[in-house]
Amino acid sequence: MAMSALRRESKRFTSIVSPNPINVLRSSLLSSEEQTSLGVRCISTQIVRNRMKSIKNIQKITKAMKMVAASKLRQVQTKTENSRGLWQPFTALLGDTPSVNVKKNVVVTISSDKGLCGGINTTSVKVSRAIRKLNDDPEAETKFVILGEKAKVQLIRDSKKDISLCLTDLQKNPLNYTQVAAVADDILKNVQFDALKIVFNKFSSVVSFLPTVATILSPEIVERESEAGGVLGELDSYEIEGGETKSEILQNLAEFQFSCVLYNAVLENACSEQGARMSAMDSSSRNAGEVLDRLTLTYNRTRQASITTELIEIISGASALEG
Numbered sequence: 104m105a106m107s108a109l110r111r112e113s114k115r116f117t118s119i120v121s122p123n124p125i126n127v128l129r130s131s132l133l134s135s136e137e138q139t140s141l142g143v144r145c146i147s148t149q150i151v152r153n154r155m156k157s158i159k160n161i162q163k164i165t166k167a168m169k170m171v172a173a174s175k176l177r178q179v180q181t182k183t184e185n186s187r188g189l190w191q192p193f194t195a196l197l198g199d200t201p202s203v204n205v206k207k208n209v210v211v212t213i214s215s216d217k218g219l220c221g222g223i224n225t226t227s228v229k230v231s232r233a234i235r236k237l238n239d240d241p242e243a244e245t246k247f248v249i250l251g252e253k254a255k256v257q258l259i260r261d262s263k264k265d266i267s268l269c270l271t272d273l274q275k276n277p278l279n280y281t282q283v284a285a286v287a288d289d290i291l292k293n294v295q296f297d298a299l300k301i302v303f304n305k306f307s308s309v310v311s312f313l314p315t316v317a318t319i320l321s322p323e324i325v326e327r328e329s330e331a332g333g334v335l336g337e338l339d340s341y342e343i344e345g346g347e348t349k350s351e352i353l354q355n356l357a358e359f360q361f362s363c364v365l366y367n368a369v370l371e372n373a374c375s376e377q378g379a380r381m382s383a384m385d386s387s388s389r390n391a392g393e394v395l396d397r398l399t400l401t402y403n404r405t406r407q408a409s410i411t412t413e414l415i416e417i418i419s420g421a422s423a424l425e426g
Contacts, residue, residue: 148409151402155395162391168219169384176309176377182278183306183370189363190317197325197360201318205297206243209267210234211290211365212258213303213372214251216271221379223304223312223372224253230302230314231258235265248290250369267294274373280366287362297321301364306374310382317368319361322353 212231214224231254235245246267249255255269270286290299299319304312320328326349 148402148405151398151405155398155402158391158395158398162388162395165384165387165391169381169388172377172380172384176374176381179278179370179373179377180306183367183374186363186367186370190360190367193356193360193363197320197356199318200320200328201300201316203298203318203320203324203328204240205320205324206240207295207297208234208238208243208245209248209294209296209299210245211248211250211299211301211368212254213301213368214249214254215372215376216252216274218253219380219383220376221383223375223379224251225257226314227302227304227372228254228257230316232262234300234302234316235262246294246296248294250286273369278366278370278373280362283366283369284362287358287365291358291361297324299361301368303368303372304375305371306378309378312375312378315368315371317364319357319364322350322357325353325357326350 210231212227214227218224231247238245245265247258247262247265248268248270249258249266250270250273252271255266255271258266268290270289273282273286276282298321301317301319303315303317305315307313
């Protein structure tokens with residue numbers, strides 16, 4: 104509702120967003136010959152008042168959207184801080200190895216479904232494209248899984264054939280682990296991968312977020328790297344109890360790791376979105392205030408010029424009668 108009202112009001116004052124609002128108003132009211140003969144004083148004060156009213160409405164909307172974003176941020180921030188403890192044990196056990204050489208890379212790009220939140224969506228898309236460019240092996244392939252409408256709109260322009268799955272309206276309802284786990288299960292069923300690279304914006308503060316890439320390896324790659332040694336070679340030091348084999352345990356760990364990391368990534372990105380929207384709406388409110396000040400000055404000058412012209416005409420008429 105607020106976004107549609109903001110678009111409606113913005114159409115009414117688009118022409119006024121100019122360093123010289125007097126000339127814009129004059130050109131919208133008068134022809135070139137009339138401007139030369141009559142000058143700035145003939146600007147209708149009613150036009151200026153209408154412009155001022157539109158900008159005041161926009162300022163109210165942006166301030167309201169800032170307050171709504173602040174309220175949503177407080178709700179999501181607590182969940183985000185609690186979710187960070189879910190994926191950390193997996194990082195300690197399986198590590199986070201983005202440099203592993205694999206054939207099938209799947210980039211999971213997380214973005215928002217709505218705009219007016221700065222450049223967080225563009226940042227995620229740029230990082231996703233950079234990951235594909237870094238994968239220069241001719242035998243390797245990179246596919247995209249997109250969560251969010253804004254990343255979909257940008258990536259579909261040049262990577263439509265590489266998009267395997269698109270999911271939107273993820274934040275239509277309050278985020279919870281059950282919902283994200285269902286999304287993770289849907290991705291695992293429909294996409295074949297050797298490595299999943301989750302691209303999201305890690306929340307730092309209201310005015311700061313950090314583009315982050317989390318890597319999830321398939322059970323086969325984990326087992327291969329474990330046998331080759333390195334960080335994942337420590338898996339052999341753990342004793343396996345029960346009747347499950349190492350491959351089955353790695354399969355379960357990989358699925359649970361992906362759902363936990365994806366849950367944290369979605370929450371981190373939601374926090375970054377609301378923080379960026381707060382900053383964007385705050386800047387918009389200040390810009391609207393500056394435009395309103397310029398219009399107020401234009402309105403006062405126009406009204407004063409009109410009054411002066413009327414006084415001159417009255418005095419001239421009185422002088423003519425006396426003469």
